[in-house]
Amino acid sequence: MEASPGISTTASGGAGQGYGMGAAIGAALAHREHGRLVVNVQGDGDLMYTPSAIWSAVHHKIPLLTIMHNNKGYHQEVMHVQRIGNWRNRGVDRAEIGTKIHNPDVDFVTLAKSMGMAGIGPISDPAALGPALKRAVAMVKAGEPVLVDVHTQPR
Numbered sequence: 001m002e003a004s005p006g007i008s009t010t011a012s013g014g015a016g017q018g019y020g021m022g023a024a025i026g027a028a029l030a031h032r033e034h035g036r037l038v039v040n041v042q043g044d045g046d047l048m049y050t051p052s053a054i055w056s057a058v059h060h061k062i063p064l065l066t067i068m069h070n071n072k073g074y075h076q077e078v079m080h081v082q083r084i085g086n087w088r089n090r091g092v093d094r095a096e097i098g099t100k101i102h103n104p105d106v107d108f109v110t111l112a113k114s115m116g117m118a119g120i121g122p123i124s125d126p127a128a129l130g131p132a133l134k135r136a137v138a139m140v141k142a143g144e145p146v147l148v149d150v151h152t153q154p155r
């Protein structure tokens with residue numbers, strides 16, 4: 001595999017959620033014949049809209065490395081509600097209603113595995129991230145899609 005030039009799929013036309021995985025699959029399909037490594041930095045909220053894309057990636061044998069930016073929330077919405085709550089002097093204590101993805105946490109490794117995609121993690125120790133990514137890259141280079149679930153700070 002050659003090194004990727006770092007091309008981005010940018011954003012969906014209307015900034016619609018659910019775009020990430022599908023767009024990444026398209027990019028990885030286009031790059032597959034050239035042997036380029038395609039990396040999808042995937043929002044957890046975004047994938048909650050279109051988890052079926054995991055199945056498509058496996059079904060069509062798309063070599064794609066998905067790194068979950070799992071901040072356990074639709075965090076842009078958290079920040080938005082906090083901003084509006086402050087602006088209207090309502091406080092921010094209810095900003096997490098409908099905007100956080102916890103209680104229960106989503107186990108994206110199990111979600112991936114349920115549709116036949118290899119899953120690694122969840123990773124919350126920074127020291128474990130490097131070795132996990134190394135393992136995942138080797139698997140993607142062998143031709144399969146892999147998801148690495150990484151628990152992150154909100155921003």
Ligand SMILES: Cc1ncc(C[n+]2csc(CCOP(=O)(O)OP(=O)(O)O)c2C)c(N)n1
Pocket residue numbers: 015016017018042043044045046047071073074075076077
């Ligand atoms: C179809 C659709 N519904 C709702 C929104 C509003 N929206 C913008 S960002 C966002 C949450 C993004 O969550 P995530 O992908 O986890 O990214 P984070 O902000 O947590 O990094 C939502 C719900 C949208 N853009 N599109």
Ligand SMILES: [Mg+2]
Pocket residue numbers: 043044045046069070071072073074075
């Ligand atoms: Mg998120």
